[in-house]
Amino acid sequence: KNEVEQSPQNLTAQEGEFITINCSYSVGISALHWLQQHPGGGIVSLFMLSSGKKKHGRLIATINIQEKHSSLHITASHPRDSAVYICAVRDNYGQNFVFGPGTRLSVLP
Amino acid sequence: EAGVAQSPRYKIIEKRQSVAFWCNPISGHATLYWYQQILGQGPKLLIQFQNNGVVDDSQLPKDRFSAERLKGVDSTLKIQPAKLEDSAVYLCASSPIRTNTGELFFGEGSRLTVL
Numbered sequence: 001k002n003e004v005e006q007s008p009q010n011l012t013a014q015e016g017e018f019i020t021i022n023c024s025y026s027v028g029i030s031a032l033h034w035l036q037q038h039p040g041g042g043i044v045s046l047f048m049l050s051s052g053k054k055k056h057g058r059l060i061a062t063i064n065i066q067e068k069h070s071s072l073h074i075t076a077s078h079p080r081d082s083a084v085y086i087c088a089v090r091d092n093y094g095q096n097f098v099f100g101p102g103t104r105l106s107v108l109p
Numbered sequence: 110e111a112g113v114a115q116s117p118r119y120k121i122i123e124k125r126q127s128v129a130f131w132c133n134p135i136s137g138h139a140t141l142y143w144y145q146q147i148l149g150q151g152p153k154l155l156i157q158f159q160n161n162g163v164v165d166d167s168q169l170p171k172d173r174f175s176a177e178r179l180k181g182v183d184s185t186l187k188i189q190p191a192k193l194e195d196s197a198v199y200l201c202a203s204s205p206i207r208t209n210t211g212e213l214f215f216g217e218g219s220r221l222t223v224l
Contacts, residue, residue: 033212035215042200042215042216042217043200043202044215045212045213096154096157097142097213099151099153100151101150102151
């Protein structure tokens with residue numbers, strides 16, 4: 001069993017739809033990161049969470065520490081949101097990151 | 110603030126040849142990571158430096174991969190000799206300080222194709 005799992009693996013949505021990507025993990029963590037990777041591009045950090053909820057523009061990230069689960073929501077999705085979204089957790093010692101496999105999102109106009 | 114710089118962006122080599130990648134982290138970032146990302150997978154840690162010391166290189170294939178960060182700033186990752194399965198994007202990332210809440214900043218990556 002992978003330490004960090006994401007669902008769905010692939011997601012296609014129509015422009016304007018509300019999108020949810022899920023992440024579950026099995027290890028103790030000090031923080032959880034949501035990352036965005038565009039084709040051919042580097043990785044950009046969207047959120048770093050250790051509890052509760054954060055919002056940035058149309059993006060919302062939540063985490064439930066007890067259930068070891070996090071969600072990334074995109075409201076009013078747009079084609080420019082098309083990318084791979086990666087969940088990564090930082091272990092309790094704060095040194096190592098474990099990455100999920102990513103969710104490939106395509107938003108169609 | 111300048112981001113994490115990596116070069117080259119793309120490299121195509123034949124198997125058994127050697128290749129080197131360079132990374133310059135964000136100024137002042139003590140921790141530097143090299144990750145290998147194979148198409149369709151999440152990044153896999155190859156090596157982690159804290160200043161110029163190695164913190165974790167347990168997943169680095171040491172028979173062919175080597176990395177150094179001599180002055181605690183920029184770093185190089187070398188593969189010699191390359192194999193077909195080394196085709197991947199090599200990502201460098203840095204983090205400001207050794208805490209459990211530091212953010213992670215990635216470079217654009219170096220895409221390696223081994224023919």
